[in-house]
Amino acid sequence: MARQRIRVQGRDALLVAVVAVGSGVLAAIAGPSPTGSATIDAVLVVVAGAAAVWAAASAAWWTGVAAAAVAAAFAPEWYLLVLAAMATLGGLWIGLQRRSLPWSRALVAGVALQVLARLGDIERFGVTSLLGVGVMLFLAVMGIVRRPRRERRVMWWVLGGLAGGTLLATAGFGVAALQAQADLEEGNTVARRAIDLLGSGELAQAQVEFVRAAEVFGDAGDALGRVWGQPARLVPVLAQHRDSAVELTRSGAEVSQTIANVLSVVDYDDLRVVNGRIDVDSVAILQQPLSELDAAIGELERTVRETRSPWLVDALGSRLDDLLADVAEQRVTADNAMTAVQQAPAMLGADGPRRYFVAFTTPVEARGLGGFMGNWAEITITDGKLTVTDFGRTKELNDGGDAAGKTLTGISDEYVARYGDFLLLDPDSPDRVVGPGVWSNITGSPDFPSVAATMAELYPKSGGREVDGVFVLDVYAIAKLMEITGPVDVPDAGVTIDPADAASFLLTEQYELADSAARVDVLETVALTTVQRLLSTTLPSPPELGRMFGQLAREGRLAGWAVRPEEQEVFDRVNMAGRLAPRDGGDGLLVTLNNAGANKVDAFVDGSVEYQVAVDRENDRVSGVITITLRNSSPTSGLPDGVIGNYVDLPPGTNRTFLTIYTGLPVLAYSIDDVPVGMETGTELGYVTSSTYVDIDPGQERRVVLFVEGSIPDDVAYRLALSNQPLTRTLPATVTVDGVSWTPEPVTRAGVTYLP
Structure with a gap:
């Protein structure tokens, strides 16, 4: 059966032309971007849209129905759905009329075009453009085959020319892309290597790599810009790939060169502490280049993020994802460095003396923060000059000041409820x-800002002076400092402590000394000698110090706090704040031991923490079982009473601990060694706290189990802030969610781990 021909002429031709041009203009106003160039897109959409609608004036009625139905199926808004539905009904009406009605057929196609032009991004790889082009091309072809022979011949020649031009443009871009591919891949690799070096503080090497990245990206841009790659700008989808690659190479070259130029004037060696002094002016001078560096990295992040568009195929897209992750991480580092440099002059006494309290702790007598504070120091900084202005033992602060005037009015009611029995003479007294x-128990909370604020308030009332900030260092941090300052002689004990052995000696071996007075002096001698040497030598550069102490800060073994909020932000940004891990709407778990026997038996305690979680998404509930195993390997003799004895009349070697479990979910029940028990409950900084005293005999293992259950938002995936207390022997933790292990290896490091 011969295909029915439709001749569009006379008044119909005029109406069809008006509908076609109007449809093309309205489609262009919607702003579809098949090539990524505003001018080219506008011209292309108007011309192609008008041509397709003009050709569709002779297409079979059912093709218009099909096109409108496809548009309706993908319509993102209700009004577009209504518009597409009306076009579908219009196409059906044309079919029922059994008449040509060219302008009506064109109108149906034009309405479908309007909806297709407003679909937005449906999926990756330019699906929206491909869908729109495909539907309108289908209408055009179906219309062309029903035109008179002469018109068909002309149209086929036009379509053939367009197809040939598209093939040539694709081939030309393919050649240009092949020529640029090696440089693009090398540029990505070099840029990531440069960013890694920058993050490590190796500025000279980073500068060299950024210069190389600029050269390689420039070479790639030259290859993509060759004449045979230019026609690709006119081909939908292909143009987006080309533009993404060109923009990446252009910006990559410019920004890499900018970063290299900035790095040429940045020298972190100027920030070294030399003989107890840091050049405050050098710190201030760094603000301008670091600001430029931050801006350049931000521009690189913006470019990579925008270049990583839905148009890119996986091969290039995955590489950009890796680069984007590196750039985003370095952007945070640059922001942190900028904040630190802005606040550093004031913190270093540029505007007047600054005074800081330093607590030296040891986890052999556990506290929630990590360990008991055995010694302390007061450091004053004046115009960059650091001086130890006081040093002493905890007992001096306990005995110092007017007893009646030693109050803690700045702590919260929640803090009093949790720690009042350990800090206050009468927790119920206003x-x-x-x-x-009080100073022996002051590190009971695992939240360092809370502990530091308490220290800052109490120190002036204990014989000290007002301070601007507080630092805490445990024996592992002191041992790390000794890697800079060298071995320490303790004449009264007859020993020399090497940096490599310092932690183990301070944690256990010192307690084997026969002379108890000498034993008491060990931590004091090591801490004071180390600090004094630090102030009489040249310290490593800030990036080197960051590499040395970063892990200790993340573990909570080294932390800082400032009275002024803008300066406290520095410690928060560099992960040195020692905060109780924020749950941010998720679950949380932390187990802490507070020694309640006034001995050093915590050095012999180990165990494990296991959390089994079940998520009931149907009812938006979470339940879990927390199992805490504690073992005591303390000897019963052979060590001094101050180590294995206690003040609660228990046998030697017994560990009495005030066990606290911090959970994000309410606790339903508790048991110790399978016997149901009650616990003291409360809250602290968004956690539910459950506490009890547990005695662990030498050689004994105790098992504490908690059952928790609570609700979770229906639109939030389950997540967990898992924290480990910085003990002598950190309790390995494992987590299982719905039978799947979230910790293939037990988490053994102190600090917080966010899961998954």
Whole structure:
């Protein structure tokens, strides 16, 4: 059966032309971007859209129905769905009329075009453009085959020419892309290597790599810009790939060169502490180049993020994802460095003396923060000059000041409820006068800002002076400092402590010394000698110090706090704040031990933490079982009473701990060794706290189990902030969610781990 021909002429031709041009203009106004160039897109959409609608004026009625139905199926808004539905009904009406009605057929196609032009991004790889082009091309072809022979011949020649031009443009871009591919891949690799070096503080090497990245990206841009790659700008989808690659090479070259130029004037060696002094002016001078560096990295991040568009195929897209992750991480590092440099002059006494309290702790007598504070120091900084202005033992602070005037009025009611029994003479008294052993228990909370604020308030009332900030270092941090300052002689004990052995000696071996007075002096001698040497030598550069102490800061073994919020932000940004891990709407778990026997038996305690979680998405509930195993390997003799004895009349070697479990979910039940028990409950900084005293005999293992259950938002995936207390022997933790292990290897490091 011969195909029905439709001749569009006379008044119909005029109406069809008006509908076609109008449809093309309206489609262009919607802003579809098949090539990524505003001018080219506008011309292309108007011409191609008008041509397709003009050709569709002679297409079979059912093709218009099909096109409108496809548009309706993908319509993102209700009004577009209504418009597409009306076009579908219009096409059906044309079919029922059994008449040509060319302008009506064109109108149906034009309406379908309007919806297709407003689909937005459906999926990756330019699906929206491919769908729109495909539907309109289908209408055009179906219309062309029903035109008179002469018109068909002309149209086929036009379509053939367009297809040939597209093939040539694709081939030309393919050649250009092949010529640029090696340089693009090398540029990506070199840029990532440069960013890694920059993050490590190796500025000279980073500068060399950024210069190389600029050269390689420039070479890639030259290859993509050759004449045979230019026609690709006119081909939908292909043009987006080309533009993404060209923009990446252009910006990559410019920004890499900018970063290299900035790095040529940045020298972190100027920030070294030399003989107890840091050049404050050198710190201030760095603000301008670091600001430029931050801006350049931000521009690189913006370019890579925008270049990583839905148009890119996986091969290039995955490489950009890796580069984007590196750039985003370095952007945070650059922001942190900028904040630190802005605040550093004031913190270093440029505007007047600054005073800082330093607590030296040891986890052999556990506290929630990590360990008991055995010694302390006061450091004053004036115009960059660091001086030890006081040093002493915890007992001096316990005994210092007017007992009646030693109050803690700045702590919260929640803090009093949690730690009042350990800090205050009478927790129920509004005066909040501290107890005689307050400084011995002051590190009971795992949240360093809370502990530091308490220290800052209490120190002036204990014989000290007002301070601008507080630092804490445990024996592992002191041992790391000794890698800079060298071995320490302790004449009274007759020993020389090497940096490599310092941690183990301070944690266990010192307690084997026969002379108890000498033993008490060990930590004091090591800490004071190390600090004094630090202030009489040249320290490593800030990036080197960051590499040395970064892990200790993440573990909570080294932390800092500032009275002024803008300066506290520095510690927060560099992960040195020592905060109780924020849950941010998720679950949380932390187990802490607070020694309640006034001995050093915590050096012999180990165990494990296991958390089994079940998520009930149907009811938006989470339940879990927390199993805590604690073992005590302390000897019963052979060590001094101050080590294995206690003040609660328990046998030697017994560990009495005030065990606290911090959970994100409410606790339903508790048991110790399968016997149901009660616990003291409360809250602290968004956590539910469950506490009890547990005695562990030498050689004994105790098992504590908690059952938790609570709700979770229906639109939030389950996640967990898992924290480990910085003990002598950190308790390995494992997590299982719905029978799947989230910790293939137990988490053994102190600090916080966010899962998954």
